[in-house]
Amino acid sequence: MAIPIDPITSPKLGFEVLTPDEVRRIHEATLEVVETVGVRFPSERALDVWAAHGATVDRATQVVKAPRGLVIEALAHAPASYVLGARDPSQDLPLDGQHVYAGTDGCGIEIIDIETGELRRSRLQDVADIARIADAMDEVGFIWTPLSAQDMPPESRSLHELRVQWANTTKHIQTETVVTIPEALAAVEMATIVAGSEEVRRARPPLSIMQCTTSPLGHDGGSLDASMIAAEAGIPTGFMTMSSCAFSGPATVAGTLVVGNAEVITGLALMELVAPGAPVFYAAAQTAMDLRSGAYTGGGPEDFLFGAATNALADFYRVPLSMGSFATGAKLPDWQAGVENSLSTFMASIVTSDMLLGMGLLNGSRIWSYAQLMFDAEIYSIVRKTLKGIDVSDEALAMDAIREVGPNGDFLALKHTRTHMRRLWQSRYMDRRMYGIWETAPDRAPDWALARAREILKTHEPDPLDPGVAAALEAVVARVERAAAAAAASDGRS
Amino acid sequence: MxxxxxxxxxxxxxxxxxxxxxxxxxxxxxxxxxxxxxxxxxxxxxxxxxxxxxxxxxxxxxxxxxxxxxxxxxxxxxxxxxxxRSAQRRVRGRVVIGTVKGDIHEIGKNLVGMMLSASGFEVHDLGVDVPVDRFIEAAREHRADIVGVSALLTTTMTGQRAVVEGLAAAGLRPGVKVIVGGAPVTRAWAAEIGADGYSEDAMGAVALATRLMDGADAPASVG
Missing domain, CATH: 1.10.1240.10 (Methionine synthase domain)
Structure with a gap:
């Protein structure tokens, strides 16, 4: 049976990280960049589309300079709200500006093995296991392809990942690993099979696809070609900037917002030029580089500001946002991971970012940890509770209870207490034991988290995929593999 | 004066x-x-x-x-x-670098090239989307001591193995050292494909290249 998702809904708390005037300044600067500096679109088809709509296209450099009117008009076609479908309709996610759904993180390359604790390369079975565990967690709204199935051939890897995720969860799947035309065509076909019909695939798409931009001010060719196919099929399509202060973006937060914004809105505008009205989303995971190594840090005050500010931009363009939070650079589920993931998630959530990416990865989205997945879910539950704010209704003011107890008594054995106490937040992984017990106990929070992950993996049975559907999905993947093998053979001959 | x-x-x-x-x-x-x-x-x-x-x-x-x-x-x-003046700056080593076939990411690779070059290495940058044959050809042409291979994607990093194998097939190994880098590259991966080293950042790459050159100066071990 599907476990109901319990998302952050209509947060009572809120705040403004950028004034409307400041958002407009970033918007205007972005349009100037798009118009005068341009953005690189290394795809013949994308360049053709831009040229046909009157943008200035340099075929040699593949740089597009688009007039502001063209970009704004194209973006106006993007729907402000739509539904991410799930295999189980009760788990559909309306992107309506009232919810914050969290997904798993992606796309890592190594995993801390759930049984041995050994760090090893990720494989297909890990993708399946993670989907199965996340299926049982009410904090997880959707599954983002968490790890690369490196035991599968590169040309069909992303499709195997989709196949096993659909087999192990009834929730919506979002992926970033579909980056070629054959993969995109196959992914659309698989989404149709899961949905049951093209009509349902368009109304409640069980798959959304995110593409990474190539900062600064560029896109990836394969990603562009794949995204246009997805957009035409009504598969929600997003572009993620990971522009990094002082590295792939200017050293300032505002400058990096401009660079990333130029990448994302031109990507989304292209989708609307190709398929007007296509569901699209803004995606971002900007950071400040580590000044010593140049590495992506994934946590720090700049990240937290990006988390809130990007939603202000997405709101300005009236498109949903998929925001990178939980992006810790920590190597273990530790102090650093706790601080970074709590603050990034709080900041992205208090402004009602529609989707959060994602739980479970360490080391800047490279290493999967089941303990971290559980801790991230706990962070989400803390934020979810905090954002509900304070109820000051008559019942919550508790005047009767106060009168009943009066000075010097206690509120332990009161009906009012019994009625309300379960609404107080309960921890799974904070160590709230007495000191004397803690001192002698051998177990710590990561042990509890791992134990829960193991228990879910052993006992949770997601609603199975219809065998006919599963077979049809496998057939699509097999066909892609045969085509790739044939192409490789003919390459070898030539 | x-x-x-x-x-x-x-x-x-x-x-x-x-x-x-x-x-x-x-x-x-x-x-x-x-x-x-x-x-x-x-x-x-x-x-x-x-x-x-x-x-x-x-x-x-x-x-x-x-x-x-x-x-x-x-x-x-x-x-x-x-x-x-027919004078020559002492070169610490000759390095050929590039991003593997199918991959167009270059910031990291450029950074490594710049730092190596500043540190006294002669650097030949082949750019991005570089086929294996081109690495081999350039290694021969420039009499490279080291070939640096960059990849950002899990789907393209297998190209690093192809370069190691290609250089071996061309008879250039182990004389020509191979170093690898890029976001998905780990110590374990470098070891598995038989590369001579990997680094997670540009400064580490300079240290690695220097170490490999120092090793190259030492008398070759027998067997």
């Missing part, structure tokens, strides 16, 4: 000032200063200072990059002078 000019050369590197670096180099040529003295006692000395500050945490990667660019500007002026 050149002390003042040498100090200005060092300062141009520490300040990361390309124009000043080129200008002091032109001045050196005009004054007839030995270009090797200008390089070693002027610019490289400045670069060492930047390196020391970096190690101490007082300077950062952008400082290093600016210093490297200034160094390049000075070298562009001094190289014709070196050639005219």
């Amino acid at each position: 050149h002390e003042e000019l040498l100090a200005a050369m060092r300062a141009s590197i520490v300040d990361g000032d390309q124009d000043a670096a080129a200008e002091t180099a032109r001045q050196a040529v005009a004054e007839g200063m030995d270009p090797l003295v200008a390089i070693d006692d002027g610019y490289v000395s400045g670069l060492s200072h930047v390196g020391a500050c970096f190690s101490a945490g007082d300077m950062f990667l952008p400082d290093m990059m600016l210093a490297a660019r200034a160094m390049k500007a000075a070298m562009a002026v001094l190289e014709p002078e070196l050639a005219a």
Whole structure:
């Protein structure tokens, strides 16, 4: 049976990280960049589309300079709200500006093995296991392809990942690993099979696809070609900037917002030029580089500001946002991971970012940890509770209870207490034991988290995929593999 | 008597000032200063200072990059002078670098190339989306000591293995060392594909290349 998702809904708390005037300044600067500096679109088809709509296209450099009117008009076609479908309709996610759904993180390359604790390369079975565990967690709204199935051939890897995720969860799947035309065509076909019909695939798409931009001010060719196919099929399509202060973006937060914004809105505008009205989303995971190594840090005050500010931009363009939070650079589920993931998630959530990416990865989205997945879910539950704010209704003011107890008594054995106490937040992984017990106990929070992950993996049975559907999905993947093998053979001959 | 000019050369590197670096180099040529003295006692000395500050945490990667660019500007002026005098700057090693076939990411690779070059390596950058054959050809052509192979994607990093194998098939291994880098690259991966090393950042790549060259100077072990 599907476990109901319990998302952050209509947060009572809120705040403004950028004034409307400041958002407009970033918007205007972005349009100037798009118009005068341009953005690189290394795809013949994308360049053709831009040229046909009157943008200035340099075929040699593949740089597009688009007039502001063209970009704004194209973006106006993007729907402000739509539904991410799930295999189980009760788990559909309306992107309506009232919810914050969290997904798993992606796309890592190594995993801390759930049984041995050994760090090893990720494989297909890990993708399946993670989907199965996340299926049982009410904090997880959707599954983002968490790890690369490196035991599968590169040309069909992303499709195997989709196949096993659909087999192990009834929730919506979002992926970033579909980056070629054959993969995109196959992914659309698989989404149709899961949905049951093209009509349902368009109304409640069980798959959304995110593409990474190539900062600064560029896109990836394969990603562009794949995204246009997805957009035409009504598969929600997003572009993620990971522009990094002082590295792939200017050293300032505002400058990096401009660079990333130029990448994302031109990507989304292209989708609307190709398929007007296509569901699209803004995606971002900007950071400040580590000044010593140049590495992506994934946590720090700049990240937290990006988390809130990007939603202000997405709101300005009236498109949903998929925001990178939980992006810790920590190597273990530790102090650093706790601080970074709590603050990034709080900041992205208090402004009602529609989707959060994602739980479970360490080391800047490279290493999967089941303990971290559980801790991230706990962070989400803390934020979810905090954002509900304070109820000051008559019942919550508790005047009767106060009168009943009066000075010097206690509120332990009161009906009012019994009625309300379960609404107080309960921890799974904070160590709230007495000191004397803690001192002698051998177990710590990561042990509890791992134990829960193991228990879910052993006992949770997601609603199975219809065998006919599963077979049809496998057939699509097999066909892609045969085509790739044939192409490789003919390459070898030539 | 050149002390003042040498100090200005060092300062141009520490300040990361390309124009000043080129200008002091032109001045050196005009004054007839030995270009090797200008390089070693002027610019490289400045670069060492930047390196020391970096190690101490007082300077950062952008400082290093600016210093490297200034160094390049000075070298562009001094190289014709070196050639005219038939003098040669001591090269620490010859490196061919590139991003593997199917991958167009280059910031990391460029950074490594810049730092290697500033540190006295002769760097031949093949760019992005580089086929295996091109790596082999360039390794032969430039008599490379080291081939550096970059990949950002899990789907393209297998290309790093292809380069190691290709160089071996061409009979260039183990004389030519292979170093790998890029976001998905780990120590385990480097070991698995038989690369001679990997680094997670540009400074580490310089240290690695230096180590490999030092090793290359040592007498080859038997068997």
